[in-house]
Amino acid sequence: MLSIKNLSKSFGDKKILDSVNLDVRRGEIAVLLGASGVGKSTLLRVLNNLEVADTGEIKLDGELIDLSTINQRHLSGMVFQQFNLFEHLTAEQNIRMGLERGAGFPSREAQEVAQRLLREYGLADKAKSYVSQLSGGQKQRLAIARALALRPQIICLDEPTSALDPLLTNYVAEMIQALARQSYIVLVATHDTTLLERLSCTIYLMSNGKIIESALSKEFYAHKENFPQIARFVSGQK
Secondary structure: OEEEEEEEEEEOOEEEEEEEEEEEOOOOEEEEEOOOOOOHHHHHHHHOOOOOOOEEEEEEOOEEOOHHHOOOOOOEEEEOOOOOOOOOOEHHHHHHHHHHHHHOOOHHHHHHHHHHHHHHOOOHHHOOOEHHHOOHHHHHHHHHHHHHOOOOOEEEEEOOOOOOOHHHHHHHHHHHHHHHHOOOEEEEEEOOHHHHOOOOOEEEEEEOOEEEEEEEHHHHHHOHHHOHHHHHHHOOOO
16 A cells, blocks of 8 residues: 655745645555646655655555655656657657666567567557657557556556547546556546546545545545535536
8 A cells, every 4th residue: 555644845935735645555546636736746746756755754565665766666657747758769669768777677678578568558560660650649558558667566647638639538547447457556646527537536636735625436426515625626616
């Protein structure tokens, strides 16, 4: 289980995360819901050592995590809003680079891992295609495959549908559900309520750096009156 306790982060005088507490079990999806600027993406960036928290602690299965080493230990993988793929490299090279340079995999082994992941994500025929030649949906799949290459335990997806055609939302939701079925700890930052409708998850509504309301998605859609703040956000009353 991932356990986040009293996590806070400020940029100058602005508090972006304000004593956030969150527990996510393996095989569960935690959706951080809210408008831009409420701290969703910052929380994911802290988990991936892209930002440094001011206070708080993060544990995985009861063990305190030193976030300065989380990348070396390959505990967490990040799928960025704009994918952050290398456009001048092929799909296969995008996966191999992290394996070879970041983890010291032999070239042959890195190639085998990359090809397996490309097959799993329906991109085997795009292995030698440059990222610039891929569609938005193909880039999303490649970004997820790359994040999984080093077998992290935590997968973070930042606004996974924002750069995609709305018609692809169902497919993205299916990919996220599949990650949970594989026992990953999954965190999704989004303001996309269309994606939310398609996930079996726990919803955490954020505002001003805090989690202000939470609900199991099944319970929320069955009894919206019990979760008024989430209901207001989902109805567009932000």
